[in-house]
Amino acid sequence: MNYQEGLDWIHERIKFGIKPGVRRMEWMLERLGNPERNINGIHVVGTNGKGSTVSYMRNALNRNDYTVGTFTSPYIETFNERISVDGSPISDGELIELIEIVKPASEAMELETELGTATEFEIITMMMFVHFGALKPVDYVIVEAGLGAKHDSTNVFMPIMTVLTSIGLDHTSILGDTLLDITKDKSGVIKPGIPLVFSVKDQVSREYIHKVLEDNDAKGIELDRDIILMPNNGEFQFQYAHYDFQDIKLGMVGRHQKENASLAIAALLELHERGKAVLDFNKMIHGIEETSWPGRIETVSTDPLVIIDGAHNRESMRALVETMERQYSDKKITVLFSAIEGKPLSDMVDMLGEIAASFHVTDFDFQKSLSKEHIFEKVNHPDKSMVADYISFIEAFEGDLLLVTGSLYFISEIKQYYNNKDTGS
Template identity: 80%
Template structure:
């Protein structure tokens, strides 16, 4: 089997959609002798901030001499980055080897049970567990959930630490229409006796999380209660228990990144306190300051300034608007926006209009991408237009700042084009 044949087989699973539940995963993993039981896993869930938080933790552990596997989604530049070791995507040959292991098991699932066909995300999750649990041992594996927690295909292992980055109204058709519904699903990450580091701004949701923590005799470490983050002119101060770190200056912009980094620091402190990791705090903070994550307020070009950001729901758009408004208060901003189905389109567009001098919409080659005409109908900006060829539009742009945002899949396409140009 070639690498491309393996990828094609994986991506064919996309047609089976999203099927919440872990029974298929449990059946397949048992056939593979439960490799998920062999990892030192940290489980990260949340509506926004998962990828950045994973990256902060991974980099800090790397700086302290540990090898770290990560599982993230979606990919921005190459499929292989979804399963990475110390920030480096695994080789093509390993992808092929993994497909050859999991393909027969997924076929057996379909032939021998009434559980249905494994989805694309389940296949990739299984590949990750096989890789780190059987083929390539690492000190830690940081696992980013795909959708929710309770019924997510990643929720089949016993973690040593759990992190809940945020709760927001996303994937409501699957997770529920209210913040409480979504909190109930994401509380599925909580395991008996395992600490949860979390940030939940909604009072009702927060109360529910505390209830589940109490039922599971699990320690809750909460931002703005146990963890104090104090912003100071681009830097921030972190306090948790007896720990007090001053003058932390991140490479990634925005208050939300300071919050994500604070969650990561608290989780690492807790691992250290529990004897699960031995950490040098200076190395940890240096790693935090150096951490970057593709597609998050990332500058692709300087003249003119081209910024990409995968703000794919209301909360992410709010964070983007606040950060851009703070960093570029007197600049002329042109927005190029695209989105996929199932997103709160009207409110996302409305928030972005507040910082836009011109608002352009487009579409892109992805099964769930919305037609640009549908997006355009939601835009009320007086200076709005539809863009047929977004690559040509970006390359011909001669204004002040071009902000390319919306779906992470859209951002991924833009990033891959830029990478190909630079080769």
């Protein structure tokens, strides 16, 4: 099997859709000797902020000379980055090796049980557990959940720390229509005796989480209660327990990034307190400050100014709009937008319309991409258009600022275009 054949086999499983539940994962993992039991894992769930929080923690641990594996989704530049070590994607050879291990277990499950076929995400999750739990052990593995928590494919290991970054109305067709429904699913990350660092704004949801924490005899560490974040111009002060760090200046902009960084710092400090990590705090903060995460208010061109951001639901779009208003109020913002099915489209384009001088919609080559015609109908803006060739549109742009946003899958396409442009390929 070569690399492309391996990727094709994985991607073929997209047609099996999303199948919540962990029974298939448990069967396949047992078949492979339960590699998930061998990792020192940190489980990160939430509607928004997961990827950034994972990156903050990974960078801070790397600064303290720990080797860190990460599992993230979706990928922005290359498929392999979903399974990475110290920020570097696994090699093509390693990916092929993992497929050759996981494929027989998946096929055996189809033949020997009535559990059905493994989904694409389940296969990739299996590969991650095999890589870090059997083939290439690391000091820590930070596992980003895919969808929800309780029934997510990643929810099959006992972590040393759990983090819940946020709760918002996303994937409502699967997780439920209310914040409390989604909270009940996300709270599935809580394990007996394992601390949870979390940020939840809704009072009813917070009360539910505290009840689950109490039932599991697990410590809750809550932003704005136990963790105090005090912004000061572009910097912020962080307080938790007896810790007090001043003048933290992030490489990523926005109030939401300060919150994500604060969750990461608190989780690392709790690991330190519990003897699960030995940290030099100066190195930890330096690691946090120098963290970047592709596709999050990322400048991909300065002349002209082009910014990309994978805001793909209400909460992330509101954070993007607020940040753009604060950081670029002097700019005339041109918006290029695309989205996939199942998102609160009207709300998202209405928010974007607040900052857009002109609003342009497009579609891209992806199974769930919405047509530009469908998106166009939802946009209420006096200066709007449909873009057939978004690459040509970007190349011809000569305005103040082009903001390209919407689906993370769309942002991945734009990011790859700029990467190829930079390398001349």
